[in-house]
Amino acid sequence: MMKRLAALLLLGMATTVAFASPASAHGEKSQEAFLRMRTIGWTDVVFSGGHKDANGDIVIAQGEKFTIKGVAKLMNTWPDTLAKGLPRIGYLNIATQGPCVALLERKINGISTPDRIEITKGNYYQFEDTLMGRRVGRWHVHPTFAVKGAGTLLGPGQWFRVTPHAFSTPATLYNGKTINLENYHLVSVWTLQVIGFLLGLIWIFWWTWWGKTAKGNPRRTVTNPAVTLAIPLNDDGLAVGLNTKKDHRVVNIIALATALFLLIGWIWQASAFPVKIPQQVVEYEPPKTNLDAAPTLAEVDARSAKYDYQAKLLRLEIDAKNVSSNPIELSQFVTSTLTFDNRSSGTTPSGPYQDTLKLAPTGTIQPGQTTTLTIDLPGSRFDEEHLLPKGESQLTISGLLVFKDAAGNKSSAEIEEPLQPHYTS
Amino acid sequence: MTTTEEQLEQAQQFERLKALVDKQYRWIDRKWDAVFWVSAAFIVGAACDITKLLFAGDWDFWTDWKDRIWWPILTPFALVIIGSALQYIQWLAWRFPTGMTYTAICLWPLATLGRWLQWGNFVHYPMNFVWPTTMVPAGIFADWVLFKTKSFILTSVIGSAVFAFGWWVSNYMMIAPYLQPAQWMDRILTVADIQGITFIHSQTPEYLRIVEHGTLRSFLGETQYVAIVFGATVTIAGYWIGQFIGRMLAIWPIGRFMKKW
Numbered sequence: 001m002m003k004r005l006a007a008l009l010l011l012g013m014a015t016t017v018a019f020a021s022p023a024s025a026h027g028e029k030s031q032e033a034f035l036r037m038r039t040i041g042w043t044d045v046v047f048s049g050g051h052k053d054a055n056g057d058i059v060i061a062q063g064e065k066f067t068i069k070g071v072a073k074l075m076n077t078w079p080d081t082l083a084k085g086l087p088r089i090g091y092l093n094i095a096t097q098g099p100c101v102a103l104l105e106r107k108i109n110g111i112s113t114p115d116r117i118e119i120t121k122g123n124y125y126q127f128e129d130t131l132m133g134r135r136v137g138r139w140h141v142h143p144t145f146a147v148k149g150a151g152t153l154l155g156p157g158q159w160f161r162v163t164p165h166a167f168s169t170p171a172t173l174y175n176g177k178t179i180n181l182e183n184y185h186l187v188s189v190w191t192l193q194v195i196g197f198l199l200g201l202i203w204i205f206w207w208t209w210w211g212k213t214a215k216g217n218p219r220r221t222v223t224n225p226a227v228t229l230a231i232p233l234n235d236d237g238l239a240v241g242l243n244t245k246k247d248h249r250v251v252n253i254i255a256l257a258t259a260l261f262l263l264i265g266w267i268w269q270a271s272a273f274p275v276k277i278p279q280q281v282v283e284y285e286p287p288k289t290n291l292d293a294a295p296t297l298a299e300v301d302a303r304s305a306k307y308d309y310q311a312k313l314l315r316l317e318i319d320a321k322n323v324s325s326n327p328i329e330l331s332q333f334v335t336s337t338l339t340f341d342n343r344s345s346g347t348t349p350s351g352p353y354q355d356t357l358k359l360a361p362t363g364t365i366q367p368g369q370t371t372t373l374t375i376d377l378p379g380s381r382f383d384e385e386h387l388l389p390k391g392e393s394q395l396t397i398s399g400l401l402v403f404k405d406a407a408g409n410k411s412s413a414e415i416e417e418p419l420q421p422h423y424t425s
Numbered sequence: 426m427t428t429t430e431e432q433l434e435q436a437q438q439f440e441r442l443k444a445l446v447d448k449q450y451r452w453i454d455r456k457w458d459a460v461f462w463v464s465a466a467f468i469v470g471a472a473c474d475i476t477k478l479l480f481a482g483d484w485d486f487w488t489d490w491k492d493r494i495w496w497p498i499l500t501p502f503a504l505v506i507i508g509s510a511l512q513y514i515q516w517l518a519w520r521f522p523t524g525m526t527y528t529a530i531c532l533w534p535l536a537t538l539g540r541w542l543q544w545g546n547f548v549h550y551p552m553n554f555v556w557p558t559t560m561v562p563a564g565i566f567a568d569w570v571l572f573k574t575k576s577f578i579l580t581s582v583i584g585s586a587v588f589a590f591g592w593w594v595s596n597y598m599m600i601a602p603y604l605q606p607a608q609w610m611d612r613i614l615t616v617a618d619i620q621g622i623t624f625i626h627s628q629t630p631e632y633l634r635i636v637e638h639g640t641l642r643s644f645l646g647e648t649q650y651v652a653i654v655f656g657a658t659v660t661i662a663g664y665w666i667g668q669f670i671g672r673m674l675a676i677w678p679i680g681r682f683m684k685k686w
Contacts, residue, residue, distance in 0.1 A: 095627040266597075273604070
């Protein structure tokens with residue numbers, strides 16, 4: 001019976017190991033599609049630094065810097081179900097497999113931003129993260145936008161391969177001294193911990209090993225209840241010889257040694273680190289960007305969003321009115337992590353999160369003119385990113401339509417339209 | 426019975442107990458003592474670690490959480506619970522003032538090993554960012570108070586206060602280097618803050634960090650001392666939760682079992 005159980009257990013473990021694949025994502029595809037589309041629009045995300053290998057991975061050495069730049073728009077279509085419909089505190093960060101990269105600098109809208117920011121629906125957040133390779137291996141790195149009361153939303157990711165190289169993680173103290181965050185004062189921490197532990201061990205060994213009864217015999221443990229249950233709880237057993245005056249003297253000495261240890265430690269920290277401040281909480285509202293102030297080029301009204309399962313095609317029909325004084329053209333459709341470029345407008349897809357859209361009619365929209373645009377998007381890309389809300393509680397498509405004029409001025413307009421899937425049996 | 430007979434019986438009882446202290450048992454030798462102390466170490470250490478993680482998890486993990494307001498309030502409260510239960514059990518059964526210290530020296534190697542294996546070796550956080558707190562000096566003081574007072578009520582009041590204060594001093598020495606100001610991203614932050622930003626923890630955004638944010642009730646800026654005193658008060662509550670666990674969930678069921686059989 002035992003052999004069968006053991007064999008079954010081994011088989012189970014082997015099956016688990018054989019079918020388990022290494023964790024390589026961060027759950028971004030598990031979040032509901034309509035929520036990802038209605039919350040953050042990621043545009044112009046660029047990873048730079050190192051060099052690309054044949055697989056498209058960026059190769060960097062430990063300690064080598066790289067940057068992630070991009071824009072995250074907090075969508076006006078933000079749903080009421082997240083953060084009570086009013087996102088107020090955000091934190092732009094990185095998602096990866098632990099500290100395999102280290103963050104050296106984070107700028108949001110041009111300002112260094114170590115911590116959280118105050119955010120407003122409809123605003124753009126231009127971010128620039130400077131990081132360095134830290135842990136050898138192949139890692140998937142995403143920019144993220146965490147919103148208090150909602151959760152963390154992931155932007156487009158990139159595989160990095162970190163190769164071995166000597167490195168440190170420097171920081172500069174108030175007195176100009178440079179420290180290495182990898183091991184700064186680790187020895188002090190361990191030394192203090194071990195001294196305290198040894199004092200505790202002495203205490204326990206006295207009571208269990210070194211200490212003797214009044215008659216000088218080794219002190220027992222498991223047989224003591226025969227005595228202790230016969231004397232009052234507030235009796236230390238001194239009279240019957242369970243404990244002795246020597247015990248009192250020894251514990252006084254150990255307690256005194258412990259107090260002395262703390263006193264010396266306190267004096268050490270006070271003299272070695274005379275300037276200390278409490279942990280800092282940095283929170284502010286970043287300045288608005290040019291994108292926020294850019295004049296609107298187009299007003300849009302979505303007419304329909306249809307998905308054909310057989311053709312794997314998402315078709316959007318949009319009424320777009322040029323409200324600027326120059327001809328404009330649709331250059332991109334952005335939804336969550338995906339960007340679809342209109343090649344005829346001069347934009348070209350690059351990277352795994354970009355693709356091409358088909359636009360009809362092509363060409364520019366004249367000032368004051370309203371045109372119905374038909375935009376065909378490859379459904380396979382939505383499928384890969386789990387961005388088609390096929391079986392969700394809200395069948396809607398949301399995103400940003402980016403228009404530009406001949407002078408290079410850009411502005412985006414949000415759309416939100418119920419999705420009409422063309423089901424096939 | 427007359428007074429003389431009572432005194433005689435008390436004297437005989439006293440002599441019987443004195444003899445029992447040093448009685449040599451045939452089947453229960455000292456290796457059973459060692460079996461108990463060693464095998465219980467894992468359960469006690471794990472119970473204390475789980476309680477600590479339940480009530481003061483993040484404060485025990487990250488240096489940028491180890492602040493002067495929440496850390497000294499929640500962590501001693503969490504740590505004292507299992508220590509108090511063990512203090513009652515070991516005092517009741519053996520008259521050893523060892524419960525707190527035993528819990529502390531069981532906890533420290535387990536917590537440190539866990540931190541090193543899981544957070545150091547597996548995820549590669551620097552250990553100077555994720556070191557666990559120690560309760561050993563605090564535990565020694567609390568056990569000393571019990572041995573001197575022989576009273577759980579006095580130990581709960583004096584011992585818990587000494588525990589909370591001793592815990593703060595012994596751990597503040599370790600956090601001190603990480604509270605130094607440093608220049609980072611055009612700001613002055615502590616070294617601990619920089620560790621929290623640099624060594625990315627993806628799923629815990631900074632705004633989740635519960636540390637001192639400032640209050641108008643700041644007692645002339647001496648919030649640290651107010652927090653320590655409040656922490657000591659809360660630790661008294663933790664001490665009695667531990668006493669309840671020791672008395673009602675450990676000793677009382679054993680008593681029922683022994684009576685039954």
